[in-house]
Amino acid sequence: MLIDSHVNLHAPQFDDDREAVIARARTAGVGLMVNICDRVSNFAAVRAIADEPDIWCTVGCHPHEAKEDPDLPPGRLIELAADPRVVGIGECGLDFHYDLSPRDVQAKVFRAHVAAARESGLPLVVHSREADEVMGEILEAEFARGPFRLLMHCYTSGAELARRCAAMGAWFSVSGIATFKAAEDVRAVIEAMPADRIIVETDCPYLAPIPHRGRRNEPAYLPHVLAKLAEVRGWSLDEAERRTEDAFFALFDRIPRP
Incomplete structure (x- = not known):
């Protein structure tokens, strides 16, 4: 099974062709998708799509949107995560590239998500961009307070942060960026990721892989990401599919494995 995490x-x-996009994903062999929450105020729209039997969702606040709810309490996330279709906490984290929310607010809201992940037992879906040192410090400090499971989504940060996160048992997801010609540094990190903790994603509608780069991304393009992962790791396509499926269900264990 192909899984778009x-x-x-x-x-x-x-908005104009959502059902057709989902249908194309299924035709391409994508058997399961996780729809990611960008802000708590948008959770109802995120959750509505997870009414499909092969689509699940998360609850959380992207660092871009942290300013919308700077005092977000962990309890609010935990309350929404009681919904059986919710399988993770996030996307959350730090984005120091755009700084669309103040950095101190990003960090505060991120820590609220960590607390919710720790208490709920659900995996934390982490966004990190140009924030390697602060991200590592926050994750290690929070992990010392009590363990939690984490996924470094669309990983394009440095090898040192990857090492620090792997030491905490993190999973990593590979996106279409791995196919970009100039992404040699990303592929070098992928080559060193723990083999049993790699999954794949599209992050659609963003980051369409080659040969679709520059277009709107969609889950039907996931096979290109899997093929590049297989190439980088020296796996066959069947092995890459099996390994990423095993890793996905080990992480998102609220989802029953078919």
């Missing part, structure tokens, strides 16, 4: 099917880019 990170989709944004509620995004307005899909």
Whole structure:
């Protein structure tokens, strides 16, 4: 089974043809998708798409949106995560590239998500961009307070942060960026990731893989990501599919394995 661990099917880019996009994903062999929450105020729209039997969802607040709810309590996330279709906490984290929310607010809201993941037992879906040192410090400090499971989504950060996260048992997801010609540094990190903790994603509608780069991304393009992962790791396509499926269900264990 192909599994797209990170989709944004509620995004307005899909408003005109959402059902067709989902149908194309299924035709391409994508048997399961996780629709990722970008902010708590949008959770109802995110959750509505997870009414499909092969689509699940998360609850959380992207660092871009942290300013919307700077005092977000862990309890609110835990309350929404009681919904059986919710399988993770996030997307959350730090984005120091765009700084669309103040950095101190990003960190505060991120820590609230960590607390919710720790208490709920659900995996934390982490976004990190140009924040390697602060991200590592926060994760290690929080992990010392009590363990939690984490996924470094669409991993494009450095090898040192990857090492620090792997020491905490993190999973890593590979996106279409791995196919980009200039992404040699990303592929070098992928080559060193723990083999049993790698999954794949599209992050659609963003980051379409080659040969679709520059277009709106969609889950049907996931086979290109899997093929590049297999190439980088020296796996056959069947092995890459099996390994990423095993890793996915080990992480998102609220989802019953078919």
